[in-house]
Amino acid sequence: MLFQLDNVTKTYGKITALKSLAVEVGPGAVGLLGPNGSGKTTLIRTLLGLINIDAGTGSVLDMDIHSQRLDIRQAVGFVPEDECLFPAVDGVDFVAYAGELGGMSRTDCLQRAHEVLDYVGLGEARYRRVETYSTGMKQRLKLASAIIHDPQLLILDEPTNGMDPDGRRDLLELSRDLAHNKGMSLLFSSHLLPDVEAVCDHVVVLGRGQLLAQGRIQDMKQVHHRFFEVRLKDDPERFVRHLRTLGCTAEPRDDLLLVQIPADQTQALLWQTAAATGGQIRFLRPQRSTLEEVFLKAVAEV
Amino acid sequence: MPIFDQGYQHWDGQLSGHGWRWLTVTRQGVRAQMKNRLTRVVLLFALLPAIGLALTLIAWGLLEQQADFIRPLFAFLRLPRELMEGPKAFRQPIWSAAFHFFFSFEMFFSMILVMLVGPGLISQDLRFNAIPLYFSRPLRRFDYFLGKLGVIGFFLALVAIVPAVLAYLLGVLFSLDFSVFKDTWRLLAASIGYGLVIVLSAGTLMLALSSLSRNSRYVGLFWVGIWIISGTVGGVLSGMHEESAEHEARRAEFELARLAGQGARKKGFDQNEWMRIQEKANAARAEAARSNWRPLFSYTDNLHRMRAAFFDTHSSFVLLGKVGGRNNRELADQLVPQYPWYWSAGVLAGLFGISIWILTTRVKSLDRLK
Numbered sequence: 255m256l257f258q259l260d261n262v263t264k265t266y267g268k269i270t271a272l273k274s275l276a277v278e279v280g281p282g283a284v285g286l287l288g289p290n291g292s293g294k295t296t297l298i299r300t301l302l303g304l305i306n307i308d309a310g311t312g313s314v315l316d317m318d319i320h321s322q323r324l325d326i327r328q329a330v331g332f333v334p335e336d337e338c339l340f341p342a343v344d345g346v347d348f349v350a351y352a353g354e355l356g357g358m359s360r361t362d363c364l365q366r367a368h369e370v371l372d373y374v375g376l377g378e379a380r381y382r383r384v385e386t387y388s389t390g391m392k393q394r395l396k397l398a399s400a401i402i403h404d405p406q407l408l409i410l411d412e413p414t415n416g417m418d419p420d421g422r423r424d425l426l427e428l429s430r431d432l433a434h435n436k437g438m439s440l441l442f443s444s445h446l447l448p449d450v451e452a453v454c455d456h457v458v459v460l461g462r463g464q465l466l467a468q469g470r471i472q473d474m475k476q477v478h479h480r481f482f483e484v485r486l487k488d489d490p491e492r493f494v495r496h497l498r499t500l501g502c503t504a505e506p507r508d509d510l511l512l513v514q515i516p517a518d519q520t521q522a523l524l525w526q527t528a529a530a531t532g533g534q535i536r537f538l539r540p541q542r543s544t545l546e547e548v549f550l551k552a553v554a555e556v
Numbered sequence: 557m558p559i560f561d562q563g564y565q566h567w568d569g570q571l572s573g574h575g576w577r578w579l580t581v582t583r584q585g586v587r588a589q590m591k592n593r594l595t596r597v598v599l600l601f602a603l604l605p606a607i608g609l610a611l612t613l614i615a616w617g618l619l620e621q622q623a624d625f626i627r628p629l630f631a632f633l634r635l636p637r638e639l640m641e642g643p644k645a646f647r648q649p650i651w652s653a654a655f656h657f658f659f660s661f662e663m664f665f666s667m668i669l670v671m672l673v674g675p676g677l678i679s680q681d682l683r684f685n686a687i688p689l690y691f692s693r694p695l696r697r698f699d700y701f702l703g704k705l706g707v708i709g710f711f712l713a714l715v716a717i718v719p720a721v722l723a724y725l726l727g728v729l730f731s732l733d734f735s736v737f738k739d740t741w742r743l744l745a746a747s748i749g750y751g752l753v754i755v756l757s758a759g760t761l762m763l764a765l766s767s768l769s770r771n772s773r774y775v776g777l778f779w780v781g782i783w784i785i786s787g788t789v790g791g792v793l794s795g796m797h798e799e800s801a802e803h804e805a806r807r808a809e810f811e812l813a814r815l816a817g818q819g820a821r822k823k824g825f826d827q828n829e830w831m832r833i834q835e836k837a838n839a840a841r842a843e844a845a846r847s848n849w850r851p852l853f854s855y856t857d858n859l860h861r862m863r864a865a866f867f868d869t870h871s872s873f874v875l876l877g878k879v880g881g882r883n884n885r886e887l888a889d890q891l892v893p894q895y896p897w898y899w900s901a902g903v904l905a906g907l908f909g910i911s912i913w914i915l916t917t918r919v920k921s922l923d924r925l926k
Contacts, residue, residue, distance in 0.1 A: 299922055302692060304691060304692065304921070304922040305921075305922065324574045324694040324695075324696075325694070327692065327693055327694040327695075328571055328574075328693075328694040332692040332693075334688045334689065334692060336685055336688060337685060338684065338685040338686055338687075338688050338689050339684040339685070339686060339689070340584075340681075340684070340686050340689060341676075341680040341681065341683065341684040341686060342588055342676075342680065343588070351580075351584050352689070352693065354580045354583075354584070355577065355580055355581075355690065355693040355694070355695055356571065356693050356694060357571035357572040357573070357574070357577070357694065358569065358571060358572075359569070359570075359572070362567070362569045366567055369563075369564075369565055370564070372563070373563060373564045385684070396689075399689075401564075402567075403567065403571065404566050404567040404568070431564075432564070436564050436566075
């Protein structure tokens with residue numbers, strides 16, 4: 255089990271950040287979704303033992319969140335949301351210092367700092383003062399300092415905030431590589447659903463401090479058996495007109511057609527229509543809910 | 557080539573326990589400060605008083621052995637015959653005075669070093685928002701503060717405690733007499749104790765100031781203000797009070813003498829009367845000094861008062877004042893503050909408490925909403 259929380263409540267004055275939250279998450283790449291104020295950051299801080307919860311119990315990597323806070327922080331890597339730096343150091347010293355704070359020896363830290371800086375693509379900038387790094391470089395630097403001790407669990411809090419498209423793509427690729435090729439479990443908190451979808455296999459959706467949905471992303475993206483995405487080789491006008499005479503609806507969406515067939519029909523109807531109108535179907539698949547739809551539906555239910 | 561193809565190696569080394577984690581913060585801070593050339597230069601200059609202390613103790617040890625080559629030097633310095641002929645009897649007061657002057661000079665360098673090393677310790681972390689980076693690692697707030705205090709402690713120890721201990725050991729070595737331990741072990745303990753008082757007091761005060769601003773220049777200026785301005789205010793107020801007491805006493809004595817002279821139909825005062833009046837005025841000044849709380853305004857005067865208490869310098873100067881059959885307490889009274897040491901201890905303890913409160917208020921844990 256990656257982490258498990260049972261009946262966890264956390265309030266800040268009159269604000270309830272987590273409300274009797276119970277959640278169990280296994281190893282893998284897990285996305286943490288939720289609107290602003292849903293309790294994502296509080297959940298992360300609870301897992302890291304950075305805050306005192308009002309009630310509840312839990313564990314991270316089988317370590318108790320009450321009594322083994324320092325052990326948890328030693329075993330876990332964390333990339334905070336805000337722009338934060340150790341001042342007046344170069345890239346290597348920054349990462350090595352992070353490793354030393356985690357309990358690594360100075361020699362190991364220096365050797366490992368060079369490795370992880372190469373890995374995140376900052377090898378050329380390793381001797382530059384970190385204050386001169388761009389936003390994207392700072393994010394990768396934080397990632398490097400979070401993985402210097404090769405943690406079992408890496409927590410990323412809004413890691414792509416404020417990044418340009420190239421930097422964002424690089425960070426997502428790195429995160430995905432860590433999770434899928436390097437065997438590191440990830441808790442990836444983000445507002446950006448495509449980011450979560452690009453990196454994670456599982457998702458946990460929070461709203462108002464409560465668990466709204468949880469599961470494998472593929473399972474949550476429900477298949478709609480009456481809706482199909484279709485692309486034809488040529489102009490689809492005749493195809494569309496014919497479908498409408500058969501009681502179907504067909505709406506263009508990007509370069510596809512979104513076709514709804516009557517309840518008593520199957521997708522064979524589409525092939526028959528194409529044959530009848532002389533069209534060639536080049537792409538056909540049942541429509542799935544997007545993660546965005548799943549998210550919006552879950553949030554709307556609160 | 558995608559950047560992650562450059563490779564990622566797993567690491568299975570050992571992680572240390574949490575007990576000495578603060579030392580990592582200290583080491584990093586010391587490494588960073590040692591890169592500053594000015595700090596290194598000040599450290600070098602700060603060794604000069606230490607060399608002076610060591611030379612004094614070594615020379616006295618040699619004099620105790622009546623070494624031929626050292627006697628002309630002391631004779632040249634017009635050392636009283638009593639000291640020249642029986643240096644062992646004055647070992648404790650001479651060593652005590654030597655440590656007193658060493659720490660007196662070293663106070664200046666300590667203040668400069670704290671000004672160079674301290675301002676950026678927390679203010680830069682606040683400016684670059686480094687606190688979440690620290691606290692998201694296995695580090696408690698106490699470890700963070702202790703680590704930062706350790707940076708100041710390292711430099712102050714380097715210019716105060718370490719030279720004092722080394723000089724003490726050198727002095728012992730050159731005296732070739734084990735009774736020196738019996739006579740002077742208190743000075744060794746006092747050096748360490750007083751050094752720790754400076755570290756704790758100046759360290760926490762500087763950290764508190766550093767946590768008040770994100771601009772370390774302002775913090776440095778604030779520190780200079782506390783050091784110079786508080787010293788000036790304390791000195792001026794204290795001087796005015798003692799001058800005023802002396803003046804009042806002199807005026808009263810003149811008045812009494814004038815009335816007595818009128819009764820005796822005498823004009824003017826003779827020399828004995830002048831001397832008596834001056835003695836009365838001096839006594840009034842000394843009495844005023846004993847209850848003068850105005851030096852408490854000065855941060856460094858409080859540290860000086862603690863130093864006098866640790867090294868018992870007043871007794872030593874009184875003893876040295878008696879050399880040659882004189883009974884000259886004035887030197888001791890001028891060199892050593894007279895008010896009770898626990899007043900200064902109270903002020904320093906209060907400043908320590910306020911500093912801790914500021915630190916815990918300004919550097920919060922992450923258990924709060926943004």
